[in-house]
Amino acid sequence: MKMLVTFEKAFRLRMIGHLDLMRAMQRALRRSDLPIRYSQGFNPHILLTFAAPLSLGHTGLREVMEVPVEGECNPDFFKARLQRALPPEIQLVSVRAVDDTHKSPMALLYAARYRADLEEVPDALRTALPAFLAQGEITAVKKTKTGEKTVDLKPMIHECSLNGNAMYLTLDLREESSCKPELLLRTLSDFAGVPLPRFTCTRLMLFAMRDLALIPLEDA
Amino acid sequence: MNEQQEAVFERLLEQVQKPARYTGGEMNTDVKPWEEAEVRFAFGFPDTYDIAMSHLGIKILYHIINRLPWGLCERVFTPWPDMGDGMRREGLPLFSLESRHPVRDFDIVGFTLQYEMSYTNILEMLDLAGIPAYARDRGEDDPLIVAGGPCAYNPEPLAPFVDAYMIGDGEDVMIQLCSAVREHKKAGTSKEALLKALAGIHGVYVPRFYDVSYHADGTIAAMTPNDACAPEKVERCVVTDLNGADYPETIPVPYTDVVFDRIVLEIMRGCTRGCRFCQAGMIYRPVRERSLERLIEIADRLEASTGYEEISLSSLSTGDYSCLPELIQSLMDRYQEKRVSISLPSMRIDNIVKQSLEMTQRVKKSGLTLAPEAGTQRLRDVINKGVTEDDLIRSVTDAFECGWSTVKLYFMMGLPTETDDDLRGIGDLAAKVTQAYYRTPKEKRGKGLRVTCSASVFVPKPFTPFQWAAQDTLDMVEEKQQRLREYLKIKNVVFNWHEGHLSFLEACISRGDRRIGDVIYTAWKKGCRFDGWNEHFRFDLWMEAFRECGLDPAFYAYRERPYDEINPWDIIDAGVTKEYLIRECEKAKAEKTTQDCRKGCNGCGLQRWKGVCACYENARHV
Ligand code: SF4
Numbered sequence: 001m002k003m004l005v006t007f008e009k010a011f012r013l014r015m016i017g018h019l020d021l022m023r024a025m026q027r028a029l030r031r032s033d034l035p036i037r038y039s040q041g042f043n044p045h046i047l048l049t050f051a052a053p054l055s056l057g058h059t060g061l062r063e064v065m066e067v068p069v070e071g072e073c074n075p076d077f078f079k080a081r082l083q084r085a086l087p088p089e090i091q092l093v094s095v096r097a098v099d100d101t102h103k104s105p106m107a108l109l110y111a112a113r114y115r116a117d118l119e120e121v122p123d124a125l126r127t128a129l130p131a132f133l134a135q136g137e138i139t140a141v142k143k144t145k146t147g148e149k150t151v152d153l154k155p156m157i158h159e160c161s162l163n164g165n166a167m168y169l170t171l172d173l174r175e176e177s178s179c180k181p182e183l184l185l186r187t188l189s190d191f192a193g194v195p196l197p198r199f200t201c202t203r204l205m206l207f208a209m210r211d212l213a214l215i216p217l218e219d220a
Numbered sequence: 221m222n223e224q225q226e227a228v229f230e231r232l233l234e235q236v237q238k239p240a241r242y243t244g245g246e247m248n249t250d251v252k253p254w255e256e257a258e259v260r261f262a263f264g265f266p267d268t269y270d271i272a273m274s275h276l277g278i279k280i281l282y283h284i285i286n287r288l289p290w291g292l293c294e295r296v297f298t299p300w301p302d303m304g305d306g307m308r309r310e311g312l313p314l315f316s317l318e319s320r321h322p323v324r325d326f327d328i329v330g331f332t333l334q335y336e337m338s339y340t341n342i343l344e345m346l347d348l349a350g351i352p353a354y355a356r357d358r359g360e361d362d363p364l365i366v367a368g369g370p371c372a373y374n375p376e377p378l379a380p381f382v383d384a385y386m387i388g389d390g391e392d393v394m395i396q397l398c399s400a401v402r403e404h405k406k407a408g409t410s411k412e413a414l415l416k417a418l419a420g421i422h423g424v425y426v427p428r429f430y431d432v433s434y435h436a437d438g439t440i441a442a443m444t445p446n447d448a449c450a451p452e453k454v455e456r457c458v459v460t461d462l463n464g465a466d467y468p469e470t471i472p473v474p475y476t477d478v479v480f481d482r483i484v485l486e487i488m489r490g491c492t493r494g495c496r497f498c499q500a501g502m503i504y505r506p507v508r509e510r511s512l513e514r515l516i517e518i519a520d521r522l523e524a525s526t527g528y529e530e531i532s533l534s535s536l537s538t539g540d541y542s543c544l545p546e547l548i549q550s551l552m553d554r555y556q557e558k559r560v561s562i563s564l565p566s567m568r569i570d571n572i573v574k575q576s577l578e579m580t581q582r583v584k585k586s587g588l589t590l591a592p593e594a595g596t597q598r599l600r601d602v603i604n605k606g607v608t609e610d611d612l613i614r615s616v617t618d619a620f621e622c623g624w625s626t627v628k629l630y631f632m633m634g635l636p637t638e639t640d641d642d643l644r645g646i647g648d649l650a651a652k653v654t655q656a657y658y659r660t661p662k663e664k665r666g667k668g669l670r671v672t673c674s675a676s677v678f679v680p681k682p683f684t685p686f687q688w689a690a691q692d693t694l695d696m697v698e699e700k701q702q703r704l705r706e707y708l709k710i711k712n713v714v715f716n717w718h719e720g721h722l723s724f725l726e727a728c729i730s731r732g733d734r735r736i737g738d739v740i741y742t743a744w745k746k747g748c749r750f751d752g753w754n755e756h757f758r759f760d761l762w763m764e765a766f767r768e769c770g771l772d773p774a775f776y777a778y779r780e781r782p783y784d785e786i787n788p789w790d791i792i793d794a795g796v797t798k799e800y801l802i803r804e805c806e807k808a809k810a811e812k813t814t815q816d817c818r819k820g821c822n823g824c825g826l827q828r829w830k831g832v833c834a835c836y837e838n839a840r841h842v
Pocket residue numbers: 492505506507817818820821822823824825826827833834835836
């Protein structure tokens with residue numbers, strides 16, 4: 001059996017990197033005394049996968065991870081037990097039990113929704129937004145391991161709206177198509193001809209795609 | 221921190237290396253309510269988070285203070301220069317990790333003194349906190365600045381800055397000190413009155429109640445109490461029963477990488493070997509063991525509260541613990557299922573139990589570290605390192621047969637009476653270790669032999685039989701390193717050495733007097749901090765500081781001191797007496813060894829204190 005765990009990584013932990021968070025989770029699982037599974041081999045570690053690493057500096061409200069367990073385990077029991085073993089900065093949102101055959105959240109992941117809180121929004125940026133989105137193609141320069149690559153962001157954007165100083169973004173997050181909020185904001189700022197404003201970013205939710213609609217990843 | 225400071229802080233976090241050093245929120249660091257606490261203690265470790273969080277003492281005392289219903293303890297470490305400069309630029313005061321309160325809002329700020337080269341970081345922290353460095357410049361509203369730890373045995377170099385020192389084991393005296401502060405706050409008495417009360421606590425040294433005068437040649441003429449509250453000598457504190465002593469049941473679990481990220485079980489305190497260069501071996505006497513049952517109990521609780529994957533056994537000489545194999549076996553049996561590995565860090569080469577080696581390597585195989593310290597039997601006799609070449613070769617052979625192939629050997633250069641033969645001896649010993657490897661059957665030994673020889677520069681330390689010795693000059697050190705490099709040109713042997721400059725400064729400060737405080741202050745003013753970190757160590761600035769203060773570093777490091785000179789640390793009674801240290805020093809000169817005091821008391825001085833040392837034989841319950 002596998003547990004699909006949805007959790008919040010609080011603002012205070014935004015500078016804790018992905019690997020460190022994973023280790024903290026593993027230790028919490030060890031503290032919880034739940035029937036977790038270990039990898040084989042010389043240096044056994046707890047089996048656990050995160051749907052998508054959270055960038056350094058980001059807060060996450062509904063992050064998803066998958067924890068394989070031995071035998072049967074009641075999700076409510078699992079949630080209560082694990083929560084007790086976690087620091088207050090990591091709160092569990094939900095736990096769901098699925099079969100071992102259930103597709104992993106990593107494979108189901110399709111997109112993510114973010115809120116970018118901008119320190120200030122230059123007027124030029126605010127006014128440029130509709131035109132920016134109305135372009136037939138939104139060209140952006142993406143840095144990759146091998147160099148720079150020009151991509152079209154347009155098909156990756158599901159939502160892009162400004163509400164006061166908060167920008168809500170729903171963007172593709174798949175291996176073959178993904179756009180980080182930083183990239184979008186940088187491209188938008190360039191388009192508006194203003195420097196990129198400072199912002200903090202919260203990942204609100206992860207999505208899977210079912211019947212051409214985005215649904216919460218933990219429900220997929 | 222107010223909202224505006226939070227915002228500044230968050231922005232700084234995005235600009236510095238390793239921001240997770242500053243954000244707190246780790247497991248088991250739940251914040252106690254600030255308003256409800258009667259005594260608030262900021263525990264300062266003058267180094268980075270990664271170093272500080274690897275230290276056991278801070279975890280013990282953190283737990284002890286937080287367990288007091290009226291006490292609150294939070295941590296504060298030295299911000300790395302990028303952060304420190306940023307805070308200064310932005311006017312952000314030093315704050316605690318847990319609740320992010322400014323450090324100057326605490327009642328007490330305590331520093332643990334683990335190595336002399338962290339002293340400038342204390343001044344850096346006080347400055348960032350907005351607390352005047354010199355005790356004389358602080359007012360009624362400034363926090364009380366206290367210090368403890370091994371370097372506090374010579375409290376004089378930091379005496380101008382510290383209000384009160386706790387000397388010796390901190391478990392009990394810490395509670396007494398906090399209680400005194402609590403009383404003082406309740407009664408609303410003056411700081412002067414508080415300090416007088418503190419001076420009356422066993423193990424507490426309050427520097428301002430002592431006057432120091434000097435001879436024309438710079439040596440100390442007298443150190444005398446200037447107030448009736450101050451004792452002639454301050455006796456160190458000893459926790460006699462480790463089983464009864466408080467030990468944390470929960471410890472903070474860092475998110476980010478720290479040097480020792482695991483459960484540390486202190487299996488015993490003290491060491492009976494009597495190595496003559498070793499300060500720890502002298503100041504942590506007598507040997508006190510924790511019982512197997514107590515250790516298992518502690519391990520269980522810590523494992524449950526931390527989820528760590530590794531437990532390491534710690535003490536000055538783990539191999540001397542009376543039931544080591546049983547302990548390792550029980551821990552391994554208990555935690556097999558949870559995949560917890562057991563590690564033994566500092567091992568002594570003369571009694572490594574092969575069985576223990578085999579057991580621990582089944583779980584995890586790390587390199588073997590041995591410290592023969594000197595290259596010849598003659599010099600090992602001088603320093604009373606009761607280890608023979610046969611012991612060493614037997615130990616490494618055992619290790620090779622168990623599949624090890626990495627060995628680290630630690631040596632010291634510049635020990636008293638050292639000659640070229642002793643340096644050659646280091647090369648010979650390294651060669652013999654490699655031969656022992658090749659003698660081990662191929663199918664037993666691990667692949668890829670690697671012998672690392674490290675040679676540090678001897679630093680004479682207070683309360684050791686070598687406390688009067690002169691350190692080698694920098695030129696001598698350099699020349700000896702050249703020779704050692706030649707002698708260690710052996711296949712599969714790597715030679716590591718350290719620059720002598722740091723050891724030279726360490727020698728100046730560790731045996732320094734009150735006047736050294738001004739040098740430390742001047743050096744810090746010039747920009748010295750993180751002196752223990754190569755990239756920040758500025759020897760030139762330190763030398764300028766000495767010059768400006770009109771002091772000669774050679775006076776402190778290179779001078780052989782006569783027995784009748786008053787040492788700055790003579791104000792402390794560490795347990796071992798001067799008579800004993802002189803006796804040992806003379807035996808060293810005569811190349812005579814002293815037995816392990818487990819085999820019979822050597823009369824080190826501790827026997828003067830009733831009930832402290834059971835002179836081992838009587839106390840031993842096997
Ligand atoms: S009093 Fe005797 S037995 Fe005790 S530590 Fe000193 S020398 Fe060893």
